[in-house]
Structure formats: C-alpha cells, structure tokens
Amino acid sequence: EIMQLHHQKHHQTYITNYNKALEQLQDAVTKGDSASVVKLQSAIKFNGGGHINHSIFWNNLAPVREGGGEPPKGSLGWAIDTHFGSLEALVQKITAEGAAVQGSGWVWLGLDKELKKLVVETTANQDPLVTKGANLVPLLGIDVWEHAYYLQYKNVRPE
Amino acid sequence: MALRALLSRKTLGLSQGVVQNQLRGLQTFSLPDLSYDYGALEPAISGEIMQLHHQKHHQTYITNYNKALEQLQDAVTKGDSASVVKLQSAIKFNGGGHINHSIFWNNLTPVREGGGETPKGSLGWAIDTHFGSLEALVQKINAEGAAVQGSGWVWLGLDKESKKLVVETTANQDPLVTKGANLVPLLGIDVWEHAYYLQYKNVRPDYLKNIWKVINWKYASGVFEKECP
Numbered sequence: 378e379i380m381q382l383h384h385q386k387h388h389q390t391y392i393t394n395y396n397k398a399l400e401q402l403q404d405a406v407t408k409g410d411s412a413s414v415v416k417l418q419s420a421i422k423f424n425g426g427g428h429i430n431h432s433i434f435w436n437n438l439a440p441v442r443e444g445g446g447e448p449p450k451g452s453l454g455w456a457i458d459t460h461f462g463s464l465e466a467l468v469q470k471i472t473a474e475g476a477a478v479q480g481s482g483w484v485w486l487g488l489d490k491e492l493k494k495l496v497v498e499t500t501a502n503q504d505p506l507v508t509k510g511a512n513l514v515p516l517l518g519i520d521v522w523e524h525a526y527y528l529q530y531k532n533v534r535p536e
Numbered sequence: 537m538a539l540r541a542l543l544s545r546k547t548l549g550l551s552q553g554v555v556q557n558q559l560r561g562l563q564t565f566s567l568p569d570l571s572y573d574y575g576a577l578e579p580a581i582s583g584e585i586m587q588l589h590h591q592k593h594h595q596t597y598i599t600n601y602n603k604a605l606e607q608l609q610d611a612v613t614k615g616d617s618a619s620v621v622k623l624q625s626a627i628k629f630n631g632g633g634h635i636n637h638s639i640f641w642n643n644l645t646p647v648r649e650g651g652g653e654t655p656k657g658s659l660g661w662a663i664d665t666h667f668g669s670l671e672a673l674v675q676k677i678n679a680e681g682a683a684v685q686g687s688g689w690v691w692l693g694l695d696k697e698s699k700k701l702v703v704e705t706t707a708n709q710d711p712l713v714t715k716g717a718n719l720v721p722l723l724g725i726d727v728w729e730h731a732y733y734l735q736y737k738n739v740r741p742d743y744l745k746n747i748w749k750v751i752n753w754k755y756a757s758g759v760f761e762k763e764c765p
Contacts, residue, residue, distance in 0.1 A: 386738040423685045479629045480687035480708035480728075502686035522686075523729035524738060532592040532730060 379528050384435070387524055391427030391503070398424055426503035430483055430518060437517050453516070460495040470497050475521045476535045485509075486517040562609050564602045567595050568638055576646040580750045581743075582735045590641070593730055597633030597709070604630055632709035636689055636724060643723050645752035655753035659722070659760040666701040676703050678744040681727045691715075692723040692756065696763045720763055722756040 398420040405413035439445040448464050449457060461467040467486070474497055475484035482501045489496055491512040498509045506515040521534060530536045570590060575583030604626040611619035645651040654670055655663060667673040673692070680703055681690035688707045695702055697718040704715045712721040725747060732743035 382737055390738070419685070479625070482686070524733060527729060527733045531588055531734075532596070 379524075379526065382528075383431075383520075383525060388428070388431040391424045391431065394420065395424035395428050423503050426505045429505050430503055430520070433515055433518050434520055437519070456495055467497070471519065472535065474499050475519055478521050481522040484519050484521055485513075485515050487513040487515055490514050562605055564605075565598050565634060567591075567598055568641065570641050572644075572646050572649065577644055577651070577750045580651075580746045581644070581732075585730075585732065585734050588734075589637075589726075589731060594634070594637040597630045597637065600626065601630035601634050629709050632711045635711050636709055636726070639721055639724050640726055642755045643725070643752055644747075644750050645755070647749060649752075650754055651750035651752060652748060653753060655757050657757055657761070658764060659753070659757040662701055662760065662764075673703070674748055677725065678741065680705050681725055681744050682741045684727050687728040690725050690727055691719075691721055693719040693721055694760055694763055696720050699764055720759065722759050723751065 398417055402414065402417045402421065405411075405417060448454065454464070457464055457467050461470065471484055471486060478484065478499050478501075480501065482499055482504075483506075485496075485498045485500065485506045487496045487498055487506050487509075488494070489510065489512050495516075496510075496513065498506060498513065500506060500509060506513045506518065523534075526534060526536075567590070570586075573583070574586040574590070577583075577586060604623055608620065608623045608627065611617075611623060654660065660670070663670055663673050667676065677690055677692060684690065684705050684707075686707065688705055688710075689712075691702075691704045691706065691712045693702045693704055693712050693715075694700070695716065695718050701722075702716075702719065704712060704719065706712060706715060712719045712724065725744065727740060727744075732740060736743040
C-alpha cells in the first residue's frame, strides 16, 4: 500500500509540479520576468528535488529474492569497513541520524568524490544530497518523510 | 495552557564568600487531557489519528522536551556553553511541538460541542474586515496549508500590536511567534503528514477541507477577545 501510494501519488505529484514549474520558468525567462524566475526557484527545488530523490530511492530498494538486504561486497564493502568500522556501525549511524531528522527529510550514504570519503548526511524536505556539498554523490538515500512509513509503522520511525 | 517553567533561584554562599546561583525546581511538563473522546471528531478526523497524535506524537514531544530541559539545566549549572547551545535545537523542536499541539487540541471540538460553528462577535467581525468573509479566510488558510513544503503548521494569528489578523505558516514545530514576536495564535492546523495520512493519505487538501467541521471558533474568539477587549 505504501509503495503504491508513494510511487503513484507522491512521486508522480512531484513530477507533475516540477514539469509545471519548469514550464512557468521557461515562460518567465522568455519574458525577462525576474521576479517570477526567482519566485519559482522554491517550487523547482522542492519538486525537482522530490523527483531526483525518489528516482534514486526506487533504485536503492530491491526484493529479497533479487538480492535485497545482501551486504555490499567489493570495493564499497571495503570502503564501508574502512570508514565506519563495519556495516553494522554504518547502519547504526544512518538509523540514528534518520530517526533524528526533525520534520521531513532524507538520510544519505554519500561519497565525496573529491576526497573519496564516505559520509552519512541528512537533508531537509526534498533537498538533494548535493545541497550538503557539491562533491557529494548519493549512493543510498532513505526517505524519512512520514508518508514513507506511517501507514505501516505509525509514529515509530526507528522501526 | 500554562507553559511556564518555574525556576526559583537559590543563592548559596560558599566558604570563600563566592556566591553561586543555582537553578532549582525545574517544572516537568505532562500531556494535557483532551476535553473530548478520540472518536468525537469523526468523520472529520478519525479516532485512530486522534489517539496516535495525542498519546504518541504529543507525548513524545513532551518526553523529549523534559529531557532536553533537564540536560539544559545541567549544562547551565556546569557552565558548559557548547552543550547549552547544542541543546537549543531539541528544545525548540520539542518545546515547540508541545506548545503547538496544546493549542491544537483546543482548536478542535466535536460538532455537538459547537465544532464548525462560525465565529460570532468581535472575531467574526474582524475576519470579515480583514479577509472579506469567513469563506475567503478558509480558502486562504487551506491554500497556504496545502502549500507547506514538508512538515509544518498553518495559523490564523493576531498581531497584538497592530490588532491585525494574519495567516502564517511555520515549518516543523516552530511556534507562530517565530514569524513575529507580536503574533498570538488563535487557530493552528497541523499539516504534518501524521495529522492526516492514515485517513486522507496524500490528499492534504481534503483534510484541510474537512477539518473546518470541527474547528472550535469559541476558543479562538476567547483568545482574540482577551487581546482585543
């Protein structure tokens, strides 16, 4: 139920509103209407961010029979052990930070592509990870908006 | 709702005559009772939502607020400024959550207790003056509430200095006063997803449309008349 609503309603709405905002932006740019251009940035950031973030999110999830939950091997597995000590430690950190997000937002495992370091970050609302650092590449994002879990977990986000 | 933390100062004289102030008697907050049953606001707001919202969400804000205040008292006593500053986020969020929800429960009432009855008296008159009509105000509040990005609240407030009514939104659990020191909340509507999702799913506008059936205008009028006698 959550997956269907999340995909068909929430993500679709971000896309619809993003398209609309881009159309209005094009119009405003053509007209040289700077007030509107600036005013539209909030809608573009929010809805564009919503589209970006959820597109990543669907790829971050997989059914168990397709390998969902299998610990990372290869270089990422090694990097996680190096930077966080163990996968368990990383999971604990992401869980703690995700639970602590005040209001709506996301918790991320990111890669700083300049420093080649793994980081755990949170963003508010639909801010993409890049708003926390221009060099940050999202590897894994977890939606901690209430719509992502409420029907099943109610108020218990840590579950 | 009385939300005053009572701090009484006690001065201790130490051996070298150094005087030290110590904060004592930190009041802890507790969950206020609703004056109606959880199911009494149906069908506008489900009993399931009311119960979770009150017993889980509001209670958690109170629990965490009390904890943060305790840690704050400790940090202040120790002169640990780093901790004092670090705790402000938890205090704002959880204290704000307690403040906002305490107002919210008063803003709602069952239909048989007058829920949804249009405001009379001076508040009704002020609404017509400032917004044209109650319908216009409702439309404005609904539009702004629906447009809140993420979690937050939409408010009908009174600027107690200019005596003007305003519609404002706040993010997360920020109280109305964060939008203006002179703003007094008359009516707040929670637009966090937990306030409506189990019943209305993603359709926040439907929640906003229906909540007016259980809005307690008598309470809002009371607050208004106290500031504008």
